[in-house]
Amino acid sequence: MRATSMLPNGEAGERxxxxxxxxxxxxELFYRHGIRxxxxxxxxxxxxxxxxTLYRHFPSKDELVAEYLRQSAQEANRCWDACERAHxxxxxxxVRAWLAEMADHLTNADRxxxxxxxxxxxxxxxxxxxxxxxxxxxxxxRQRLAHLFRSAGLRxxxxxxxxxxxxxxxxxxxxxxxxxxxxxxxxxxxxxxxxASHGVMAAKIGMDGALAEASVIPPP
Amino acid sequence: MRATSMLPNGEAGERxxxxxxxxxxxxELFYRHGIRxxxxxxxxxxxxxxxxTLYRHFPSKDELVAEYLRQSAQEANRCWDACERAHxxxxxxxVRAWLAEMADHLTNADRxxxxxxxxxxxxxxxxxxxxxxxxxxxxxxRQRLAHLFRSAGLRxxxxxxxxxxxxxxxxxxxxxxxxxxxxxxxxxxxxxxxxASHGVMAAKIGMDGALAEASVIPPP
DNA sequence: GTCTTGTGTTACTGACCGGTAACACCACAT
DNA sequence: ATGTGGTGTTACCGGTCAGTAACACAAGAC
Numbered sequence: 001m002r003a004t005s006m007l008p009n010g011e012a013g014e015r016x017x018x019x020x021x022x023x024x025x026x027x028e029l030f031y032r033h034g035i036r037x038x039x040x041x042x043x044x045x046x047x048x049x050x051x052x053t054l055y056r057h058f059p060s061k062d063e064l065v066a067e068y069l070r071q072s073a074q075e076a077n078r079c080w081d082a083c084e085r086a087h088x089x090x091x092x093x094x095v096r097a098w099l100a101e102m103a104d105h106l107t108n109a110d111r112x113x114x115x116x117x118x119x120x121x122x123x124x125x126x127x128x129x130x131x132x133x134x135x136x137x138x139x140x141x142r143q144r145l146a147h148l149f150r151s152a153g154l155r156x157x158x159x160x161x162x163x164x165x166x167x168x169x170x171x172x173x174x175x176x177x178x179x180x181x182x183x184x185x186x187x188x189x190x191x192x193x194x195x196a197s198h199g200v201m202a203a204k205i206g207m208d209g210a211l212a213e214a215s216v217i218p219p220p
Numbered sequence: 221m222r223a224t225s226m227l228p229n230g231e232a233g234e235r236x237x238x239x240x241x242x243x244x245x246x247x248e249l250f251y252r253h254g255i256r257x258x259x260x261x262x263x264x265x266x267x268x269x270x271x272x273t274l275y276r277h278f279p280s281k282d283e284l285v286a287e288y289l290r291q292s293a294q295e296a297n298r299c300w301d302a303c304e305r306a307h308x309x310x311x312x313x314x315v316r317a318w319l320a321e322m323a324d325h326l327t328n329a330d331r332x333x334x335x336x337x338x339x340x341x342x343x344x345x346x347x348x349x350x351x352x353x354x355x356x357x358x359x360x361x362r363q364r365l366a367h368l369f370r371s372a373g374l375r376x377x378x379x380x381x382x383x384x385x386x387x388x389x390x391x392x393x394x395x396x397x398x399x400x401x402x403x404x405x406x407x408x409x410x411x412x413x414x415x416a417s418h419g420v421m422a423a424k425i426g427m428d429g430a431l432a433e434a435s436v437i438p439p440p
Numbered sequence: 441g442t443c444t445t446g447t448g449t450t451a452c453t454g455a456c457c458g459g460t461a462a463c464a465c466c467a468c469a470t
Numbered sequence: 471a472t473g474t475g476g477t478g479t480t481a482c483c484g485g486t487c488a489g490t491a492a493c494a495c496a497a498g499a500c
Contacts, residue, residue, distance in 0.1 A: 018477075034342055036256040039457060051459080053477060061458065112344060120397035121341045122254055124332060138398040163410055169397075170390025177340035177389075178358040190383055193417065238447075259487060271489080273447060281488065 019057045021047040026068045031115050035065055035122050065119070066129040072115040073137040080144060091148040092195070095164075099191045102168055103184030106175050113172035141165065154198045163194055239277045241267040246288045251335050255285055255342050285339070286349040292335040293357040300364060311368040312415070315384075319411045322388055323404030326395050333392035361385065374418045383414055 025046035029038040040061050044054045058064040079101055080094075087093030105111050112118065116134045123130050142161050149157035171187045245266035249258040260281050264274045278284040299321055300314075307313030325331050332338065336354045343350050362381050369377035391407045 032344070034344060036254070050478065055459065113341070117393050117397050118341050121333070121338050121393065124252070124254060134397050162406065166387060166390035166394055166406070168390065169393045170386040170388065173337050173341065173389045173393050174386055177337050177354050178362070186382060186386070197413065270448065275489065
């Protein structure tokens with residue numbers, strides 16, 4: 001049987017080039033089972049090709065891992081872009097849409113957290129090419145959040161961005177260790193409380209100081 | 221040269237039994253390099269013994285991993301006990317001491333987060349004996365926190381415990397991916413804000429409602 | 441004394457790892 | 471027709487993996 005006969009082609013006839021198939025297989029396997037747990041041969045086989053072709057497109061497994069993470073980061077950026085399109089000119093709306101999306105991912109049982117953060121846990125060696133990708137992604141993510149908060153006129157936008165990202169990472173890793181019950185809702189609740197605690201800079205309420213507390217604690 | 225000659229014995233003469241040496245070596249190597257990255261032979265060698273003796277004390281590597289995590293959980297409990305001794309009868313003081321300890325761990329550069337959470341990321345297979353240990357530990361941790369918050373008379377103690385733990389996990393994984401700059405301080409700041417937002421149940425202040433906000437935002 | 445128990449040592453299994461060499465093939469361009 | 475570049479196939483390399491068999495050796499128990 002030809003290995004090329006049973007593959008996820010978009011359309012019949014035109015074949016997906018092997019490099020993309022390899023990356024897709026790597027994404028799936030690395031994410032689901034962990035990076036060290038997956039061998040190159042398994043990836044090649046899942047992509048409907050073989051190890052030789054893999055090594056014609058990627059110089060080493062480590063570089064394949066780096067490319068896998070680059071692609072994961074791009075996907076996260078696409079998610080951000082969708083939020084931006086859904087709420088143009090409304091930075092806080094974009095953040096909330098993004099938060100909702102993250103909460104949805106959290107409750108999805110076949111998700112295993114952030115591919116980049118997991119890789120950071122799994123690959124502690126500072127020289128691994130993946131570390132660069134992880135670092136750049138996290139910086140971009142923080143800047144994106146901080147920019148939105150600044151546009152929204154919130155206080156201490158960078159600090160708020162860091163805190164919110166801390167919260168999200170915690171939720172993701174917690175989902176893997178203890179469970180996902182009510183985690184999405186809790187993420188949104190806490191995120192909203194954080195945003196509120198950084199004030200809306202006298203946007204709609206004149207009374208000073210303690211205005212944000214209302215949304216932190218829902219009516220018991 | 222005898223392999224038994226250069227070992228970390230507590231005192232001269234009485235030798236540490238090989239099982240403990242093996243566990244100590246496993247703890248060090250698993251934590252630093254990751255579980256899948258360390259082979260049994262390396263552990264045996266680091267313990268000043270050999271693979272055969274390792275397999276006389278542990279039925280498999282997976283069980284050794286589970287024991288390693290059990291020991292890590294015990295160490296965390298010892299940390300809790302120390303906080304309890306330092307602030308007897310003062311549950312909030314105990315939580316704060318614990319938070320300070322966690323913040324200290326965060327900024328320590330040779331720490332790589334929570335051994336249990338890292339293992340959860342690295343070992344996704346639900347049948348792995350480590351999963352049980354991880355789950356039990358996380359439940360105990362949550363109950364301990366919730367109990368302290370309830371003793372302190374805070375509102376929604378379980379919810380607060382979950383949120384605080386979320387925050388801690390986020391800080392730990394963030395320390396590994398983006399960095400540890402100011403992370404300890406931020407953890408304490410956010411933790412205090414969370415505790416404050418759950419009120420002190422009319423302990424010292426009579427005014428209702430929005431009392432907690434003051435400590436959320438430090439004076440700019 | 442002997443007997444037992446734990447340990448050290450060496451060698452081994454079978455499987456898999458990342459990575460490579462050599463060659464056959466096929467579509468396409470010229 | 472003749473390359474030519476990308477691909478498939480097979481076999482291989484040296485190394486490491488988890489786990490085991492067999493045997494030598496030591497100390498304490500009796």
